[in-house]
Amino acid sequence: MELRLFRYCVAVAEEASFTRAAARLRIAQPALSRQIKAVENEIGFALFQRGLRGVTLTEPGRVLIASARTVLAEAEAAVQKARRAGRGELGLLRIGFTASASFNPFVTGAIRDFRTTYPDVEVELIEEATSFLLERFATGRLDVAFLRPAPGEVDHLLSQRAVAEPLVVAMPSGHKQAGRKSVSLASLADDAFILYPRPNGRALFDSIVSACQAAGFSPKILQVAPQLTSVVNLVATGIGVSIVPRSMAQVSTDGVVYRPLIHAPQAEITLVRRNQPEPRSAVLFAELVRSRASRPAEMLPDAADDRRTASRKAPRPSRRKPGKSTRTRRR
Amino acid sequence: MELRLFRYCVAVAEEASFTRAAARLRIAQPALSRQIKAVENEIGFALFQRGLRGVTLTEPGRVLIASARTVLAEAEAAVQKARRAGRGELGLLRIGFTASASFNPFVTGAIRDFRTTYPDVEVELIEEATSFLLERFATGRLDVAFLRPAPGEVDHLLSQRAVAEPLVVAMPSGHKQAGRKSVSLASLADDAFILYPRPNGRALFDSIVSACQAAGFSPKILQVAPQLTSVVNLVATGIGVSIVPRSMAQVSTDGVVYRPLIHAPQAEITLVRRNQPEPRSAVLFAELVRSRASRPAEMLPDAADDRRTASRKAPRPSRRKPGKSTRTRRR
DNA sequence: GAGACCCATACCTCCAGGGTATGGAGAGGC
DNA sequence: GCCTCTCCATACCCTGGAGGTATGGGTCTC
Structure with missing residues (x-):
């Protein structure tokens, strides 16, 4: 069973006529008749009650068309989601940072900023020592990370100065x-x-x-x-x-x-990211960090806010969307 | 985008290899490569990161495959549901009855029995006078009905004696x-x-x-x-x-x-049903009624139960499934 | 009874999906 | 260092099935 056949069935059901449905589908009426018949053979039951003035749905037809509509919509949605994922607007971004970077308001502000700008990107936060973060990069288990690299330590990766x-x-x-x-x-x-x-x-x-x-x-x-x-x-x-x-x-x-x-x-904090199979969301994150880095800290409301609230009890009033989660891992 | 392409993508993702996936799909590897490339063109992004030992999913690939799996499953489920509907095990059955029939324990028992035997058939109950029920049959807005027909009144329909x-x-x-x-x-x-x-x-x-x-x-x-x-x-x-x-x-x-x-x-109650585009569930219902009618009333636990509880406050402790409903209409 | 309408059948065409052969690139063995 | 193996991509050919045209049959309308 192919989506084309679902589309044909839905068209016939909506037009209540093979002739009109064929016109809408830009195919000839006999071709449509044959395809519908093929579907009916596969199902084992007639989907349409052929009448003199067009056709009506049978009970199995009603049931199939109802499902077919959602299947078609979801297939289309799947393609759209994949495109969004390709643009980096949807998917998973694994952000690593060292313990020392996690206290920096620039870092936390950038992550929060990213989450609000790209709410459909699931962010996985990974707090580990620099050595473990680099090991994750090597095995492809990390997309971007804030860390303080020693000279030469990240030459095989893309890196950009984030904040000092x-x-x-x-x-x-x-x-x-x-x-x-x-x-x-x-x-x-x-x-x-x-x-x-x-x-x-x-x-x-x-x-x-x-x-x-x-x-x-x-x-x-x-x-x-x-x-x-x-x-x-x-x-x-x-x-x-x-x-x-x-x-x-x-x-x-x-x-x-x-x-x-x-x-x-x-002490400089550097944003590092993989270069080879780099998810687009990592590029978006790097761009966001770059633009933050080019602004003085005083102009970053989040960062200032962060500093003020950091010593309080609930530093981050995280109102997270249902279904979306920010996972955090520590060793 | 066709389901075939979804199937191919899922196979490649699961096998992490074009070669193995092609073998599983019983097609040649180059054919598969071409089809995947076509998908990637449509999406606009690579779905797979070609490596030396097989392939890995990119972020858009992950997103697409996740959706593709559900789309494929739902497409298959749609066909299965249509088959079930064809067998009468699923769908909608509109049962009519006159007010006088609605008090008969045989009638109510038969309906309850049907609902438990075929829980996926949505039952729509329609209580109307005989004349209105017959009008509904004429316009195809009713599948079966319990009524007391006058001689000759239901000759154009299928009818069977239910209970006297x-x-x-x-x-x-x-x-x-x-x-x-x-x-x-x-x-x-x-x-x-x-x-x-x-x-x-x-x-x-x-x-x-x-x-x-x-x-x-x-x-x-x-x-x-x-x-x-x-x-x-x-x-x-x-x-x-x-x-x-x-x-x-x-x-x-x-x-x-x-x-x-x-x-x-x-006073006889007759079960009447349409004969021309007759939903299979109506046949199943008629069969159920026929088998009940052939048993003496004392052997019908539901009917006896019905008579006992009829004058109480909540005659029918309806524990209905979520999503399924029994609609009732009255004029 | 002629015409209109609608779906089904018969037969033909053509392209897209599939097959075979082969190339290229990296990894690993000897 | 070279050979081989593995795996994916490219090139080219072939075939089945989707689609087209012509036509028939049945029913309703005028």
Whole structure:
């Protein structure tokens, strides 16, 4: 059974006449008669009651035509949906980001912006360490990602600068420098540094270490925190200080204060995406990020909003559509 | 776009290979390649990412295949449903009956029985006077009906005897014969008779009149009741008596008593159906009625059940399926 | 009874879907 | 490094079935 036959049946039913239906279908009446007969043979029952003034539907005819209409409509809809998917307006986009990027209002704002601009694209959020994100790219399990790549780490992928933010010091509130308005790296030469493992995020690790070396010392590293958020908690215990991207200051933990660094190095967040079988939605996302990046942060209402609400209880009043979901994965 | 192309796309997606899919579809691989390419041209985007070891779906491909599967399944289901409709197991059956027949447990039992046996046949119940039912047959707006035809009235239709029941007297409870166990027609010679208009039901009217004449008198007819149920209410007012089918005794109204007639005439209910473009479900219904009619009433659990519950508040605990409905029309 | 209308049958045409042969490109084995 | 295998694409040919024309049969209308 082919859709053509469904179309013919519907036409005959609507015109209540083989002759008129054939005219509408731009085929000859005998051809139509034969095709309808073929359908009736396949069904095993007459679909039309041939009368003297046209035809009427039999009961199986009524039932078939009712279904045929929906089948035809859905077939057409399937093609349209595929086209939309081709344009990137519909489908699935897997967005990865590192824990440190997830606190950046530019990143969260871009994702939210994308979801409202393209509501039919299902967004899957994947928070993982840079190394795992890159592994996902290699195996095709990720479309775009915000991360902080080390030099050369993403040469095989398309990448574009998304946003930069200065690093700040996170220190116990009882630290001797805690009273200062800003802190120089050199003054932390004797402190223990809490960082997370270098393999999980080479770029940030290396830039912190090299900034210290530029300030004239090699940091004493207590490399114990698996997650970025646990770094802050460890700082709160007083065992050491840390250097984190400024947006981490949103995580206001009792016993931790954040202070700007004098001559602070910038930590860049890069948007990376696959280049070979690249879904169009990833291109749309990259374009959206690019246009956001070209605007100053103050002009981004979402980002500003994000910063204000970040420390509150429900930072994101997500009114999600039924049927659409934003899945989030963490390791 | 034809279903064949959907089938091809699904096969390629499932096999992840043009070669294997072609083998499964029993066509040559180049033919399949060409057809898929045609689809991709129509969509405007590649559906498959050609790799070295087979192919993978692109995003528009994923979207199309997901829809294609449901379209294919529904197309197949449409054919199956039409076949079922042809066998009478699915569709619409319009069952008519007169008011007097609607009180007969055989009739209601048969309808209920049909609904449980063929749950996918939507039953439309139409309660109208015999004359209107016959008019509906003439214009094809009815499939089967329970009625009491006058001689020759249904010769152009298929008809079969369904059930017979004796006539009984309905009289005011203060009537002088009310105390008797059974009543002879002759003893009612001086009473006024409440009947409904002859054109609405010639058969019953005529059989009552001729029974009276056989008993030696012409009834004085107060012909004022448009509905059968109002006959009973009028009897309750004390202005006269009536002769009704025994199953009407279910309508227990204060002030009315029913008494068997001595040598009571039988009132037959006939099942009538169209013969020309007859839906198969009407045949199934007629067969069901025929098999019920061949069994004695005592062996019909539904009928017995019906009689017991008829005078209660909710005579029919209709647990109807969602989506299916039993429509009822009255004039 | 002639004409109109409508669907069915008979027979012919032609193109699209399918087949065979072959090419090209990358992966893997020796 | 070359051969081979795998897999998809291209080129070209063939055939079945969809579609066209001519015509017939039945019924209603005028």
